[in-house]
Amino acid sequence: MTELPVPRVRFAPSPTGYFHVGGARTALYNWCVARRGEGQFILRIEDTDRERSDAAWTEGILSALSWLGITWDEGPYFQSERRALYAAAAERLYAGGHAYACDCTREAVEARTKNNAVPGYDGFCRDRGLAFVPGHALRFKVPDEGTTVVSDLVRGEVEFQNSTIEDFVVMKSNGDPLYVLAVVVDDLDMQVTTVIRAEEHLPTTPKAVLLWGVLGEGRPLPQYAHLPVLVNERRQKLSKRRDRVAVEDYRALGYLPEAMVNYLALLGWAPADGREILSRDELVAEFRLEDVNRSPAFFDEKRLAHFNGLYIRALPTAEFVERCRPFLYGAHGLFEPTSVDEAAFARLAPLVQERVATLGEVPGLVAFLFAAPFSPDAVAFEKAVLRDESAGETLEHMAAAVERGALDAADLRAALEQIAASTGRKLGKVQAPVRVATLGAAAGLPLFESLEELGRERVLERLRAAMARIDERG
């Protein structure tokens, strides 16, 4: 095999909204290519549109990338700080006769082209010889004939008839560059070898190829790779406005970054042997752009949750405990820091760990221990305690056992088994009223271990409170 050139890739998001999972996947694939080829991953913020860009969004992008472990070797570069470069390129295009100034308003163009067979700008200013001065936009002179070919790693050769490409604007009349110009200037300047981005950019790629042809000084085009878009349940491109897809949201919900990375990698790609659980290193070692498939993928939260569950269960318990903290009383937490008994949580952690798919579900499982006023679920209480004929008897028996000194899980279990045996019912059946009365919910952590952790005092208190409510009912 021949020596591959060292890849220089870039991830170039625009800071115009929450950083979403589609962008994260694009970044990840870029990162894999850079790491695998021992090249560089460049981060470039495309904020040429001053109207829509916001530094706050940039912050979000950086923090989400860091959270995912996608590190960059260069940048972040900001296009807003590189305006002189774009202006110089525009000047060269104009001076070389590859572009011309245009003063047409959008309305004027529309009025003229309404009845034209060919849509888009009609080349009205091509030969008017307007000066390239403030107030005039600059349009690239697209050849009338011929074809422009985009050679794409995932899609093959894509051909465009030049006649279908309009004379597009490269500099706005206010002096701001357009994305397509800035991208070409930057990719050239940053020596980018491989452009990996979403499919929505494919239709503008021939424009970039054309620009590269005149600005590139003969340097070879970058290798393009257009990834299929991520879609919602209606099969439309994920939208920041329509769909909940912000990486931040998933973080707050308790998804692990390594699970997210693993899941994202598999959206449009799979390793040769079909394995689904891949470490970061395995991903880097096996990822190939050539194997990325071409059709859009649906971001399936259920499947993500499954992956997340696997990752959570694979965590050493101590680390699981560590990662739970923010969800107990930290940034995303539900409880008062003072009401959380760390040692108790740590003891219960193994039981919690195998029952959650996200860290956000953790507080719910230990709420019986840490939630300030204890209030059992009303529906569950009605069903398991109030409407169960023998509930009162069961609760009394348990209370008596605890008073006699039954404190650990084994004692408590023995006590309940006694009731089960004497009434000929299954243990699962008789534990229901006890569970709801003391833990507050019909489902949750194993009963006896939970009671042991709750402690004699609180268990008795809750059992008595439940018995009192039964008495009230008559």
Place this chain on the structure above:
RNA sequence: GCCCCCAUCGUCCAGCGGCCCAGGACAUCGCCCUUUCAAGGCGGAAACACGGGUUCGAAUCCCGUUGGGGGUGCCA
């Protein structure tokens, strides 16, 4: 409208001419395990959009149709 892309179970992938009356995973259904719920184990249902070619042979190659998507901005 015009340009471009795409098309295997509900979903994500495997399949790159014979190993496929199509395989794995999620979801779903059933059973087992079980102190609830999970987790885990076992099993079931579930797809090559359609029509033409090419070929001894097509999920795989070609053409068309249909369907979906993206672009069409002095957004990125």
